[in-house]
Amino acid sequence: MTLGGKEVEVMGIISPDDFNSGRCFQLGGGSSAALRSSQAVKKCFSNPFKSVCKLSSKENRQKSFQNCKPRHDPYAPNSLVMPQPDNNHQWMFSKNCFPVVDVVIDPHLVFHLRPHQKEGIIFLYECVMGMRVNGRCGAILADEMGLGKTLQCISLIWTLQCQGPYGGKPVIKKTLIVSPGSLVNNWRKEFQKWLGIERIKIFTVDQDHKVEEFTKSPFYSVLIISYEMLLRSLDQIKNIKFDLLICDEGHRLKNSTIKTATALISLACEKRIILTGTPVQNDLQEFFALIDFVNPGILGSLPSYRKIYEEPIIKSRQPSASEEEKELGERRAAELTCLTGLFVLRRTQEVINKYLPPKIENVVFCRPGALQIELYRKLLNSQAVRFCLQGLLENSSHLICIGALKKLCNHPCLLFSSVKEKECSSTWDENEERNLYEGLMNVFPADYNPVMFTEEESGKLQVLSKLLAVIHELCPDEKVVLVSNYTQTLNILQEVCKRHGYAYKRLDGQTQISQRQQIVDGFNSKYSTDFIFLLSSKAGGVGLNLIGGSHLILYDIDWNPATDIQAMSRVWRDGQKHPVHIYRLLTTGTIEEKIYQRQISKQGLSGAVVDLTKTCDHIQFSVEELKNLFTLHESSHCVTHDLLDCECTGENHTGDSLEKFPVFRNCQLGTHQQKSDSLKPVSMSQLKQWKHFSGDHLNLTDPFLERIRENVSFFFQNITNQTTAI
Ligand SMILES: Nc1ncnc2c1ncn2[C@@H]1O[C@H](COP(=O)(O)OP(=O)(O)OP(=O)(O)O)[C@@H](O)[C@H]1O
Ligand SMILES: [Mg+2]
Structure with missing residues (x-):
């Protein structure tokens, strides 16, 4: 024919x-x-x-x-012979x-x-x-x-x-x-x-x-x-x-x-x-x-691969797929898995968990400082935010608002510096940032000097400072990896180290590649006198071994959970001798909680391809979502806990016995060949099984949490590998 x-x-x-x-x-x-x-x-x-x-x-x-x-x-005996x-x-x-x-x-x-x-x-x-x-x-x-x-x-x-x-x-x-x-x-x-x-x-x-x-x-x-x-x-x-x-x-x-x-x-x-x-x-x-x-x-070839595998597989996952399409997609996915599974x-x-020491993970909700709250309110009332919520501004302007709120959460002095910098720039008049920053300077004390920042001005910094002190005191031979994704924030953290006389090393995007290993080795060495490793995880955390540190503090949160997971994996790895403590600091009621919720919610998870190349710019927000992002919850101890639908009052909650929900994972090749992946961020349902404490809880057994509790409104805690004993 x-x-x-x-x-x-x-x-x-x-x-x-x-x-x-x-x-x-x-x-x-x-x-x-x-x-x-x-x-x-x-x-x-x-x-x-x-x-x-x-x-x-x-x-x-x-x-x-x-x-x-x-x-x-x-x-x-014990020889390993190749087939x-x-x-x-x-x-x-x-x-x-x-x-x-x-x-x-x-x-x-x-x-x-x-x-x-x-x-x-x-x-x-x-x-x-x-x-x-x-x-x-x-x-x-x-x-x-x-x-x-x-x-x-x-x-x-x-x-x-x-x-x-x-x-x-x-x-x-x-x-x-x-x-x-x-x-x-x-x-x-x-x-x-x-x-x-x-x-x-x-x-x-x-x-x-x-x-x-x-x-x-x-x-x-x-x-x-x-x-x-x-x-x-x-x-x-x-x-x-x-x-x-x-x-x-x-x-x-x-x-x-x-x-x-x-x-x-x-x-x-x-x-x-x-x-x-x-x-x-x-x-x-x-x-x-x-x-x-x-x-x-x-x-x-790529075109034939698309026709034979990709198209039928993706089609079969759509809700509108017919029985026939579903079956074809599944068969093709199975064949593809079988073929590629060979290599x-x-x-x-x-x-490897059984070779690793216990890991104690804490999510710490820090109460914002008075200046932070006042500035936060002012930002939310700005014309820029209002325009965003009415959908009146251009596509990327919400990112500027988000950026300003995140800076404020880290420390008000970062926001102060940004405003000053913009005021001096020639484009200030046309700049949409003007709409955001207008009147903000009046909220700062008249003689405010960003270089002389204080720890009390930022809830997280206050907690951090106390945390470092208690680690230094209780575990003098242990070290801390302190992570932020912003160079300016790292500058502040570095200043804190100097003020308290803590010896530190720093690795960020500007660190010469040729020097990086030397810095890492210096920190990991048992003879090192360093107490802190300041790390910009985005700039070069991938693949690093920082097992010299056994406490890891994530000072700020990224939209992409992969960035944080990468950082956490630097210390809890083979060769680590001490129990590992991880602290994720979030400012209560603010945008940081929202970002965290996005990480752990279904919506976040479905996009949680653990891929460092995905940035915030990829995220689309609806006006509804922006409204939620741009809300400050001043009266809640922990908005995330409120959302969990958990009955506990933060007094003695030791984890829910609810059966685990199957966690959706965005694997296009289907679920049949995937085991659970521990690189996923925790999900809402998993978080429900963690321990919950409110800051007012009287019986905190953890000596580190005990010391910072005054500035903390809520904690989540989870211990992995507890059997290997602390
Ligand atoms: N069998 C072992 N016994 C002791 N230490 C080990 C063993 N295998 C690996 N390690 C150590 O574990 C650490 C992690 O190994 P490695 O850097 O190869 O991880 P990786 O799989 O490449 O992880 P990543 O994806 O983060 O790069 C290294 O310090 C390595 O020396
Ligand atoms: Mg590697």
């Missing part, structure tokens, strides 16, 4: 099952298992005698085979018909490995060896933050560099690791931590150490470079033959059109690993980009 001008011949009938699952569209037209064998057929015919004949005599062969012994004893390749694999990859030799992980490493890390290494080994999907050597390790993805990769590199299944010959010579700039030195440190400096020579690229040096020297086998440097040195990098490519925090490759992604795609290396702590299945388009990066072409691995933090 003729279809669209093309002559078509029917070759056979596709079974409904094959169509529904989408299998018939895959390479080779078969199931994932068939994909393996269809790939195998791709190998060109070669003379089976050729390789054998190369070995001129029987003697030679025997001699060369005699050396084919495993590097470490596979029968030793042997099957016949199909041997037929494809065993050059010269070398005998199969056990690949055994260095016992020195195995001694330290956690069970999930052993599994992870086997998984990575099978992937890059092409044993999971024949002819494909890519993998995505998407373990949650802090599970030791670095160590798993280091173990893999060290193993493949010294060993291989065929005659024991090493599989790789050179490895390229690309990571965010702030983590380049962390990689070096981790190599040294686990392998010492003798076993493996690694080269990190920075201002003083250029790629040429690596190219010229035969010693180095691992090159570690930042994404930015990679772009600058791409030409040299392309000339080096790398056998293994690892992209740390590889979530940034989710858009294949960005420069970094195109640069990396252009590298010839076949064995590719993406490391990311972020769930990868939440957005089907991004998922495609990541999958296609590690295993190019495995899902076909995507994600474990949640639960696997």
Whole structure:
């Protein structure tokens, strides 16, 4: 027959099952298992005698085979032996018909490995060896933050560099690791931590150490470079033959059109690993980009992927979907999961919890100071806010109002400085900020000087100051990580440190990348005299290890829960010796509570793709929502608690026994293959199960909370891993 001008011949009938699952569209037209064998057929015919004949005599062969012994004893107790390749694999990859030799992980490493890390290494080994999907050597390790993805990769590199299944010959010579700039030195440190400096020579690229040096020297086998440097040195990098490519925090490759992604795609290396702590299945388009990066072409072209998987899956999730559409979408999602599940691995933090000390998480609602309340009222009565609520202002003007309220919550002096700055600027007259700030100066005392700010002027700062004092007093050898997302706020916090004589380190967006690791090491060192680490989590918290600190204070709240979760994961991770205390400070009744509510509500959760790239600008607000945002609740102890519908009065509430509601997670690939993800912010229903205390509650057993209670209207508290005892 003729279809669209093309002559078509029917070759056979596709079974409904094959169509529904989408299998018939895959390479080779078969199931994932068939994909393996269809790939195998791709190998060109070669003379089976050729390789054998190369070995001129029987003697030679025997001699060369005699050396084919495993590097470490596979029968030793606790040895970790990699799976042997099957016949199909041997037929494809065993050059010269070398005998199969056990690949055994260095016992020195195995001694330290956690069970999930052993599994992870086997998984990575099978992937890059092409044993999971024949002819494909890519993998995505998407373990949650802090599970030791670095160590798993280091173990893999060290193993493949010294060993291989065929005659024991090493599989790789050179490895390229690309990571965010702030983590380049962390990689070096981790190599040294686990392998010492003798076993493996690694080269990190920075201002003083250029790629040429690596190219010229035969010693180095691992090159570690930042994404930015990679772009600058791409030409040299392309000339080096790398056998293994690892992209740390590889979530940034989710858009294949960005420069970094195109640069990396252009590298010839076949064995590719993406490391990311972020769930990868939440957005089907991004998922495609990541999958296609590690295993190019495995899902076909983007247009066909969209037709076969994305469209039916998304359609099936819509409320208007018919039964037929639902079924088709589910079948396609299942097939996609099955296919990609072969080389995507994600474990949640639960696997490591038992090795971690207890975590005591507190949400602390701080009473605003008198000046704060007065200024807050004034801002809410401003023309700018009123216009916003009438929908009269331009799109982004509500962001200016929100920004001003957030500053005020942190400290009135920040608002004072902003107003002063604007007043002096030439655009003040036309500026819509004028509508917001008008008359505000009259509320400040006449001689107000922002440099001489006091702690009493801000509810949170007062609580912070007391909290630091009590930690210093009760746990003199413990340290605090203090997080804000604003440089100006960090300046204030830094000033507080100075006033109280607390030694501190600071890392923010302006910190030189080359200095970051040094600062982190200095803080983590047991000899360090620092008490506080001032961190701008947005500017560079990703991937950092700050286990020197066991108290973490989140001074302000971000719209994106991922920012806060990232920060929290810096201290509660492997290697932490002390119980971890986390304090999230919120100003009672203000916009900070609203932002927190958004984080924990359904609405917030559905957008809670744990992705740091999502910013406040992406959020659309209805006029109703803005009304709620721009309301100050002066009489409530805790608006969030009021919303929970909880009967307790904050006296002795030790957690609700209500059964847990299933928490909705925005995973486009469906819920059937997702375990609970601990990187999600807590939900309303979970918060209900936390302990609730009002500030007036008399019997606070927590000595830290006891000390700050005077300035606090309400607490939520949750303890994880209590069994490991404080
Ligand atoms: N088996 C282990 N025993 C002790 N410490 C470990 C072990 N595995 C990892 N660690 C330590 O745990 C910390 C976290 O590891 P790592 O930085 O690799 O986490 P990650 O999975 O990359 O997390 P993120 O997503 O935050 O980057 C590091 O300090 C590392 O040295
Ligand atoms: Mg990492």
